[in-house]
Amino acid sequence: MKKIEHIGIAVRDLEAANATYNAVLGSEQYKTETVESEGVSTSFFKIGESKIELLAATNPDSPIAKFIEKRGEGIHHIAFAVDDIKAEITRLEKEGFKLINTEPKDGADNKLVAFMHPKGANGVLVELCQEKSPSPALPEGEGARN
Ligand SMILES: CC[C@@H](C(=O)O)C(=O)SCCNC(=O)CCNC(=O)[C@H](O)C(C)(C)COP(=O)(O)OP(=O)(O)OC[C@H]1O[C@@H](n2cnc3c(N)ncnc32)[C@H](O)[C@@H]1OP(=O)(O)O
Numbered sequence: 828m829k830k831i832e833h834i835g836i837a838v839r840d841l842e843a844a845n846a847t848y849n850a851v852l853g854s855e856q857y858k859t860e861t862v863e864s865e866g867v868s869t870s871f872f873k874i875g876e877s878k879i880e881l882l883a884a885t886n887p888d889s890p891i892a893k894f895i896e897k898r899g900e901g902i903h904h905i906a907f908a909v910d911d912i913k914a915e916i917t918r919l920e921k922e923g924f925k926l927i928n929t930e931p932k933d934g935a936d937n938k939l940v941a942f943m944h945p946k947g948a949n950g951v952l953v954e955l956c957q958e959k960s961p962s963p964a965l966p967e968g969e970g971a972r973n
């Protein structure tokens with residue numbers, strides 16, 4: 828694992844939290860994105876080589892809605908950057924850790940993601956994050972309409 832890619836913070840009101848973290852970090856979010864498959868709306872702030880990801884629920888069954896109901900707002904997960912997410916999943920499973928999803932799935936900010944259950948990681952939900960490779964460039968002339 829290479830670095831902390833982001834820290835996820837569960838919030839009730841994304842716009843209000845954006846204003847708070849704008850003031851705390853002295854910079855604006857560089858991106859907002861809804862990932863409906865995860866039931867979240869997110870915004871991202873750069874902080875050195877890492878990021879803060881604010882997460883608000885988009886529906887009552889969202890993991891963020893459940894988390895806030897049980898524990899209130901706060902740190903929800905830590906995401907580590909990896910080069911090869913499938914290899915990391917295999918390595919962690921061999922070490923005896925329980926992965927919530929063993930097939931990488933689409934996350935926010937152009938990433939493939941997988942989660943480790945908090946029960947196996949001292950109460951911390953761990954996310955693995957791999958940058959998606961850019962789509963291969965089309966040969967010259969292909970893809971143009973005229
Ligand atoms: C935007 C996409 C992506 C990105 O690109 O960055 C994201 O970050 S998406 C983030 C949202 N998605 C997820 O969190 C997916 C992974 N999470 C899950 O699959 C579930 O939330 C869970 C971790 C398996 C828990 O689900 P469930 O068992 O249904 O919830 P419970 O409420 O019953 O909790 C059981 C147990 O686990 C504790 N818990 C829940 N969430 C967390 C957490 N984030 N950190 C630590 N502990 C957590 C919860 O308190 C319960 O504990 P006990 O009460 O002691 O049993």
Ligand SMILES: [Co+2]
Pocket residue numbers: 833835880904906954
């Ligand atoms: Co995340």
